[in-house]
Amino acid sequence: MVEVNVTYWYGKKSAFSVDSFDVFVLPAPLALLRAVFMHWLTYVVVFMLIPGFYFGRRLYMIWMEKKRRRRRYIFPIDFKKLPKTGPDSILVGKIAETDVKAYVDTKALMMHSLSAGATGAGKTVSAMIVAEELLKRGVPIIVFDPTAQWTGFMKACRDKRMFDIYPNFGLKPEDAKAFKTNIVLVTEQTPKWRWTYRSTENLGK
Known part of the structure; x- marks a missing residue:
């Protein structure tokens, strides 16, 4: 707890104020989290990149499934059993x-x-x-x-x-x-x- 007394003189006028506040230091992990959640890039990632990654992965899986259905040959193949150079x-x-x-x-x-x-x-x-x-x-x-x-x-x-x-x-x-x-x-x-x-x-x- 800190008490502060401030006297301000302007000509014959004065001002007096007393206030109190707590002084504390956040632990490093909490400070890091606070910085992350207060930064605007965090919301770009949350609202754009993550959904983009999700839907991108979904589209990739759909494309892979279509590719698998179009295949003319039976897979997988044990490449280790094939002739080598x-x-x-x-x-x-x-x-x-x-x-x-x-x-x-x-x-x-x-x-x-x-x-x-x-x-x-x-x-x-x-x-x-x-x-x-x-x-x-x-x-x-x-x-x-x-x-x-x-x-x-x-x-x-x-x-x-x-x-x-x-x-x-x-x-x-x-x-x-x-x-x-x-x-x-x-x-x-x-x-x-x-x-x-x-x-x-x-x-x-």
């Missing part, structure tokens, strides 16, 4: 609907392999990518092409639609290249072929 693996693209790089173990190609999917799913393109990567490593490739879809190997890609998706796989239009190709046109109904080592000794062809 290495001297015996080739990069063939990305796992569908993810940014995870997809590799093929070249040693596994010693056995039978199957590229399966619906029409337009990319079976031929995926097989071509595997063939291209093997050709780059000097592995000769033999393709039986009854639909004449593989003749494009003779010239570098010039399809703008393909170039548009090149950046998704770290490629540039300058990376497109042609491959040495020998086309054997089958004209006999029941041809008889005799393959020798010399027939495929040209590496990367």
Whole structure:
């Protein structure tokens, strides 16, 4: 308790006042809370940012649910069991609907392999990518092409639609290249072929 006596003189006039008040210091936690609740930014956060975060999260969850329903493939996938980058693996693209790089173990190609999917799913393109990567490593490739879809190997890609998706796989239009190709046109109904080592000794062809 503090008592204060004030005398004010102005000419022959004087004023006298007595007052009392309590002097105390707020504990640090209470002082901090008081400062927080007295600041205008607190109300901006409470009335704008928090509701914005809530509704933003709700919209994100709705978007994720719609994305999940649009998915064409079954998830989750155990990525640890997939082939990894290495001297015996080739990069063939990305796992569908993810940014995870997809590799093929070249040693596994010693056995039978199957590229399966619906029409337009990319079976031929995926097989071509595997063939291209093997050709780059000097592995000769033999393709039986009854639909004449593989003749494009003779010239570098010039399809703008393909170039548009090149950046998704770290490629540039300058990376497109042609491959040495020998086309054997089958004209006999029941041809008889005799393959020798010399027939495929040209590496990367």
